[in-house]
Amino acid sequence: MNTGDREAFEELAYPLLDSAYRTALRMTGQPASAEDLVQEAFMRAFRAFNQFERGTNFKAWLFRILTNVFLNDYRKKGREPQTTDFAEVEPADPATEGGEFKAEEVEAIRAHLGDEAVKAIDRLPSDFRLPFLLSTFEGFSYKEIASILGIPMGTVMSRLFRARRLLKTDLKEYAKASGYLRERK
Amino acid sequence: MMNCSDARGRINPYLDGELGMDENVQVVRHLETCQGCSSVFEGERLLFDELRRTAAGPAAPVSLRARISSGLGQTRVASRPWPFARALVPAAAAAVLLAVFVTFFASQPVEAMARRAVAWHDQGSARVVPVSTVTELETFYGSQGKKACLHERTVTAGKYSYKSASVEKSGPGGSDTCWWVATCPTSGCRMTHACFPAPQGIEKTWPDGKRRTFTIGERTVIMNHRNGQVCLFVFDNALEADKFLAVPRPARD
Numbered sequence: 001m002n003t004g005d006r007e008a009f010e011e012l013a014y015p016l017l018d019s020a021y022r023t024a025l026r027m028t029g030q031p032a033s034a035e036d037l038v039q040e041a042f043m044r045a046f047r048a049f050n051q052f053e054r055g056t057n058f059k060a061w062l063f064r065i066l067t068n069v070f071l072n073d074y075r076k077k078g079r080e081p082q083t084t085d086f087a088e089v090e091p092a093d094p095a096t097e098g099g100e101f102k103a104e105e106v107e108a109i110r111a112h113l114g115d116e117a118v119k120a121i122d123r124l125p126s127d128f129r130l131p132f133l134l135s136t137f138e139g140f141s142y143k144e145i146a147s148i149l150g151i152p153m154g155t156v157m158s159r160l161f162r163a164r165r166l167l168k169t170d171l172k173e174y175a176k177a178s179g180y181l182r183e184r185k
Numbered sequence: 186m187m188n189c190s191d192a193r194g195r196i197n198p199y200l201d202g203e204l205g206m207d208e209n210v211q212v213v214r215h216l217e218t219c220q221g222c223s224s225v226f227e228g229e230r231l232l233f234d235e236l237r238r239t240a241a242g243p244a245a246p247v248s249l250r251a252r253i254s255s256g257l258g259q260t261r262v263a264s265r266p267w268p269f270a271r272a273l274v275p276a277a278a279a280a281v282l283l284a285v286f287v288t289f290f291a292s293q294p295v296e297a298m299a300r301r302a303v304a305w306h307d308q309g310s311a312r313v314v315p316v317s318t319v320t321e322l323e324t325f326y327g328s329q330g331k332k333a334c335l336h337e338r339t340v341t342a343g344k345y346s347y348k349s350a351s352v353e354k355s356g357p358g359g360s361d362t363c364w365w366v367a368t369c370p371t372s373g374c375r376m377t378h379a380c381f382p383a384p385q386g387i388e389k390t391w392p393d394g395k396r397r398t399f400t401i402g403e404r405t406v407i408m409n410h411r412n413g414q415v416c417l418f419v420f421d422n423a424l425e426a427d428k429f430l431a432v433p434r435p436a437r438d
Contacts, residue, residue, distance in 0.1 A: 006257055008385050017250060022242025035249050042253045046260055055294050055384050103227040110235055117240040135201060136233055137241040142203055161197050168232070 009049050012058045013042060019059070020066055023133050027070045029122060037074060041066040060140065064148045067130065075126065101168060109175045120170040128163035131156050136164075187215040192222050200230055294384065295391055299399040299406040299417065306377045306404060306419040369425050376425065380416040387415070398426070 020041065024034035045052075045065045052061055121129060134140045134148060145160075146153040175181040192215040198204045199212050216223045365378045383393075391397065391410050399406040405426035408417040420426040 004386070010254075010257070011385050014250065017253075018244045021245035021249065025242050031246070035246065035252070038245070038249060039252055039256060043256050043260055046257055054386070055297060100225050101228040101232050102224045103231055104224075106228050106231040106235065110231075113235065113239065117236050118242075121236075121240060137237060142198075142201070157197070164197065164233070167236075171232075 005049055006046075008054075009046050013045065013062065016059055016062055019138055020062065023063070023138060024066065024070070026121060026129065026133050027126070028074055033074065037066070037070055040073070041069045044069065057144065059138075060144045060148060063134065063138070063140070067148050101172065105175075105181055109171075109180045112175070112178065112180050113171070116174050117167075117171065120167050120174070123170065124163055124166060128159050128166065131160040132163035132167070135160050187211045189215070189219060189222050192216065192219070193225060196226060196229055200226070200233070294387065295397060295408065296399060298415070299408060300401055302377070302379065302406055302417050302419050303401045303404045306375070369421075369428075372425065374421040374425055376421075376429070377419045378417070380414055383410055383413050383415045 017038070020038050021034055024037040024041075025031060028034050028037055041062070045062050048065070052058065121132070124132065130149060131145055134145045135142070140148065142153050142156050142160075145156045149156065172181070192212050195204060195208060195212055199209065204212065216226060367376045367378065369376055387410065393410055393412065395410055397408045397410075399408070400423065403422050405420045405423045406417055407420070407426060407429070408415060418426075418429065420429065
């Protein structure tokens with residue numbers, strides 16, 4: 001085996017371990033499954049490393065493998081966490097959907113979000129949760145996400161925007177119910 | 186002129202840095218005059234910044250890295266295919282091409298970088314917006330502002346001065362490559378410039394301390410490899426590149 005390959009791979013891959021793990025954790029909902037998922041993804045990536053074009057975007061390449069392992073192995077076997085159905089009312093006009101937070105409202109609830117944000121993310125159906133994780137937490141572009149998930153860019157955008165809408169609505173409900181935000185008249 | 190509905194309809198791609206320059210500028214202009222939308226955009230940015238700060242998730246357990254390392258030790262990389270294995274090469278021509286490809290493949294990664302740089306110089310610089318303050322930069326890039334590279338003061342390099350900033354998420358050096366766009370001092374042409382960590386193993390074919398020059402179409406790319414960093418400069422043509430090289434090495438302010 002070529003030790004140069006292993007060094008090159010480790011140099012690229014280890015800096016991404018935390019990102020991969022936290023994404024895997026939000027994908028699977030369980031630390032043990034997340035570890036297994038990352039382990040499997042890294043092994044597959046290493047076995048396929050000769051196919052990676054050096055100098056191109058390694059993170060996107062690795063995350064494509066991570067996502068494929070998740071979708072093929074974890075989702076199929078029903079290891080996905082339970083999600084509740086959102087009563088989805090497609091807003092006629094995004095500007096009037098009412099989920100928006102004004103700057104001062106975010107300031108008001110910031111300190112109180114705690115676990116609720118993570119729970120809200122976990123409640124997203126995985127089709128919406130994945131684009132959200134890849135964009136908001138991992139900083140991938142829409143085009144990169146489309147490539148990672150193997151779906152058209154338009155689909156990425158609609159699922160991502162919907163995920164964010166759902167989160168905002170969820171968090172707003174929580175904030176009002178907990179008394180951190182007053183009802184708007 | 187953009188109205189509130191148009192602006193808010195673009196809030197996501199705006200904050201993600203995915204709008205084209207024209208639309209971005211229109212949104213910024215609308216926000217400058219509309220307190221309502223400005224507050225909504227600010228709220229959106231703050232909320233997702235907060236989520237990023239607190240809800241992204243924990244670091245990987247220490248044991249995971251050890252586990253992976255152990256797994257790598259037991260795994261084999263599939264043997265590297267011959268460079269042009271994927272191309273259909275007639276058997277007769279293969280022997281002739283062999284010698285050519287050995288050297289070509291060795292230098293290809295660096296030339297590939299130069300090509301991508303030229304492509305960015307020609308097409309990608311639409312994403313460049315001249316900004317002169319950190320606030321303007323944050324307004325433009327929203328929550329992605331941390332990835333942008335801005336000189337707070339004008340940088341003078343020889344006769345070039347530049348301050349404009351841009352973000353390139355998948356430039357030749359990978360994500361987070363910073364690009365600067367400068368104006369050539371006498372001709373008003375454009376010069377683009379980026380620095381990034383030297384890719385792994387590049388010193389095998391391109392020793393540290395060496396300069397390489399590429400001509401790609403009309404453009405000239407000058408690339409320096411020094412102290413583990415690659416810095417490249419793209420010029421519109423060879424004449425501008427020559428002028429640049431004639432200037433003594435500048436001191437940064």
